[in-house]
Amino acid sequence: MSQVMIADRIPPVELMASGHLACPGCAAPLAMRLVLKAMGPETIVVMPACCWSVIAGPWPQSSLKVPLYHTAFETGAATASGIRAALDMRGDRDTTVMVWAGDGGTFDIGLQALSGAAERNEDILYCCYDNEAYMNTGVQRSSATPRGAWTSTTPAGHPQASPKKDIVAVLAAHRIPYIATATVAYPLDLIEKVTRAKSIRGTRFLHILSPCPPGWKFSDEASIDLARMAVRCGVFPLLEIEDGVRWQLTMNGEPPEPVEPYLRRQGRFDHLTPDQIAAIQSEVLARLQWIERQVEGSGPAVVSR
């Protein structure tokens, strides 16, 4: 697809200012910029503690041109539920309440509030930009950290021992109307999914992989490449899940590339032995096969909304 056609399909509206406090090469500001382009100005952003608490800028500045409520680490989904309720009481059905949380605030400390909101099917869009560790506090491991990764609390001699929590499967078990994964390497896919999510009522969950140059230990210019490689090798498959039961892969259907080049491009995996890489490779393929079984087994919704 030509550059002109891609530009045509990305909404021109800019709801994020060019000045912000992200590290060079961070994928998270680009993710926000693209998501807000698809969401438009009738969006209220709820932001629990995460890298973006800094990226948004210090008072009295803000890099967002939409209302933004900073909230406590574990409260993204609950705070958004309260805002949604207030808008309902005001008769405002046009504004979307959007949580923008990192992996720590989603997979770990915020999971209870997210589960509560999802179970109640709160009418919110929850976006998790996932950089796979507590990056804002200096790269400590989270339950989104992949197996084998170095972090400051999983040093190279004792790297992350457990696999990354399957957050979309956790959300799928809540039977929410819409779940999708996306990355900044596929901006049209991201925008289409956000646009789709915006048109749906109920709890919607968007999982965005967000490569982090200092935390993953790669050079600043490689974020988009790494996001693309993560998709192509199957570490981060692009998918959609409707009502928790209808799974669909949204990739081109080509066989997955090997994971080794993806791992070798990141300093956080420098210590891995060939055996460990082989183990990661088989785990990635096993999860892809499990997802394919979900796709094949897709059926009608099991809960009515």
Place this chain on the structure above:
Amino acid sequence: MKKVMVGNHAVSWGARLSRAEVIAAYPITPQTQVVEELAEMCADGRLAARFLKVESEHSAMAACIGASAAGARAFTATSSQGLALMHELLHWASGGRHPIVMADINRALAPGWNIWTDQSDSLSQRDTGWIQLYCETNQEVLDTTIMAFKLAETVDLPVMLVLDAFYLSHTAEPVDIPDQAAVDAFLPPRRARFKLDVADPHSFGGLVRPDSYIAMRLQLQQAMDRARDVFERVETEWERRFGRKYGAVEAYRAEDAELLLVTSGTITSTARFTVDRRRERGEPVGLVKVKMFRPFPVEPLRVALGDARQVAVVDRNLSPGRGGIFAEEIRAALYDLPSERRPEIFGYVVGLGGGDVTPATIDEIIERTRAGAAPEREDLWVGVSP
């Protein structure tokens, strides 16, 4: 209209008459009847509110904060462990200047498990920036709930109204229910000074540098200071419309008293009975009830207590390592009175975990105070063997 109701339902009626718009709550004994009644009111249309049945007290307060930030009138109720779980967000509510109203049904903190009344839960939240108002009767509970919204929305601070577990929460008393139109005239719909609004986008609660942070804390302190006067004005208006007034501090038969008891909550009613009996016998014993704990009513207490020879503070709470919390606060408030006006202050820790505080307990406190040549250094424990 008069209705016989338990204290918990007086809270629900107060929230309903205040036209709370968003309620978010999680059940805990002894608060459950508050939210059950509100759920009924929302279900049958008597109250037009969104009721979020969240998965924890922490999320209840987060949802109230979100609703309040978006301009709605938000309400919740809790107790004990639930209030303790909210602690982080109590700071968020006041720091964000969100005028949320919450009822706390005083209950002891575990372990061991104990569902009965004890003020240590609410007093542990002393420094969270919430206004705290303690209640003695179910009528006071209903009236205070409505006044709390007016106070909160005038000074942009959250208000916690506090009532004793079981002695009020589950005890039925006749309560005069004000007319809705009269309450509407007293408490019009909330007009938020700042709110989340896509037509006028702003960021709330982001990064601040030390100079901005300390300026915001100063404003919080100034709002607390203003709350003393605003509460008096709110009560004066309530009295004009509904004929009832409680006061941040109430002096009861305190004229020429040599010994003044200080109480809060339902122990006050027991102390009134004891004081009446002693007065009948001609003893110069009186009572001062403290309704407002934050902001602390320093001046009214100096006026009320300043001329007594002895003050006996009755605390159903404990700050381990120090003693009763009201006694401690009152000592600090009276410290720089001239020595000839400064009473001896005796502190008594009683009835923790819901133990019955009877007229005999109050009598013992009075006798021990009279027998004491000077206040002992540590608070005296009543009703427990050392």
